[in-house]
Amino acid sequence: MSRIGQAVFTLFVVLTISFFMYRLLPGGPIEAMREQLVQQAVSQGDQVDIERINHLVELRTGIQPDEPVWKQYLFYLRDIVVYQDFGQSIWQNKPVFDLLFKAMPWSVFISIYGLLLGFVTNILLGSLMAYREGGHLDKSMSLVATILTSVPYYVAAILMLSVLAFGQGWFPTGGRYNHALTPGFTLPFMISVIRHAALPILTGFVVGFGGQALAMRGNSIRVMGEDYIRVAELRGLGEGRIASRYVMRNAILPLYTSLMIGIASIFSSSIIMEQLFSYPGVGWYTFGAIENRDFPLLMGIFLFFTTVTLIGVLIAEFTYGIIDPRATTGEREAY
Structure with a gap:
């Protein structure tokens, strides 16, 4: 059982490190996705609604862009463990x-x-x-x-x-x-x-x-x-x-x-x-x-x-x- 516990702990550490590394990179994925949605709205002649864009980002990633990073991490971890929800693929537009x-x-x-x-x-x-x-x-x-x-x-x-x-x-x-x-x-x-x-x-x-x-x-x-x-x-x-x-x-x-x-x-x-x-x-x-x-x-x-x-x-x-x-x-x- 101790080996299984070590494996679970290792997975948790890797998940934590990878999340913060991806999230804290300059021009990270959340900012890139938000900018992409803004450009789409502008190109279509629609009014840029920041609240709606943030809501779309949250739906696709399971991360609330305006929340602190540590809260985003907790929400992401909750979705994975409780709901088995890894977010929605931006590229394929599927879970x-x-x-x-x-x-x-x-x-x-x-x-x-x-x-x-x-x-x-x-x-x-x-x-x-x-x-x-x-x-x-x-x-x-x-x-x-x-x-x-x-x-x-x-x-x-x-x-x-x-x-x-x-x-x-x-x-x-x-x-x-x-x-x-x-x-x-x-x-x-x-x-x-x-x-x-x-x-x-x-x-x-x-x-x-x-x-x-x-x-x-x-x-x-x-x-x-x-x-x-x-x-x-x-x-x-x-x-x-x-x-x-x-x-x-x-x-x-x-x-x-x-x-x-x-x-x-x-x-x-x-x-x-x-x-x-x-x-x-x-x-x-x-x-x-x-x-x-x-x-x-x-x-x-x-x-x-x-x-x-x-x-x-x-x-x-x-x-x-x-x-x-x-x-x-x-x-x-x-x-």
Whole structure:
């Protein structure tokens, strides 16, 4: 429970700092929104009604512009906790919660699948490279992994789009699914969803391929030199059991923690990915919110990224003992 309490406290601190940073910036979002509404009224030839403009700002952001900053913060916190109201998007003119609620599953879909696919492949490949250390497989895959790790994501995405989408026409060039189809659990719709998500997932897998494989290779080689591996061999344990129960289980520990924490970086990097592939997820809305200075939407997205990070850390802490029993028993021996 103490870890959950620490996570909630961290979320509260991040929310507080981000609110005051956004609000106190020169020419901040509230002032920008008010100025935009004033200009709209002037351009339409209407009389500028400050009270009405302040009321519109309050409706869209959940913040009363004429109140002190600390009161604005309390009202904003009340709306989030009590009413789950994150305000209204200036850019989309829709509630922030509704936008994120609809976009979140799509971002989770392409991000998690790409992350898990890459993680499992890299773990297996890294283990195989360690057991074939110095061989042709180890040398060739190490070279391939080094090259792919150094390729920027946007370069790989542009190449994928150019060759597989625009060139060969095997995959769609954008969107989440074919809008001519009716959404539902039907075979044509599910195939359309998979085809539209294939390139983002494949690009993430190709770019992420190799980094964890090299780390797993290095960890496995280090673990195979430990004394408890020699003890296990002297006990007559089979090679398969030693590889799975001793080598892989100990070598995977640092990568497991980085996997959980890396979930947040996957979502944050989706800003570039979703823009390139025109995939309307959380990253796509983030870019649009930055362009349009959409303060309510930016705050909601920032809280989403923070929450995902904290959940990843909590999952890592609660499940670490399953992978490494020493974390809960306090033992230092691995055999």
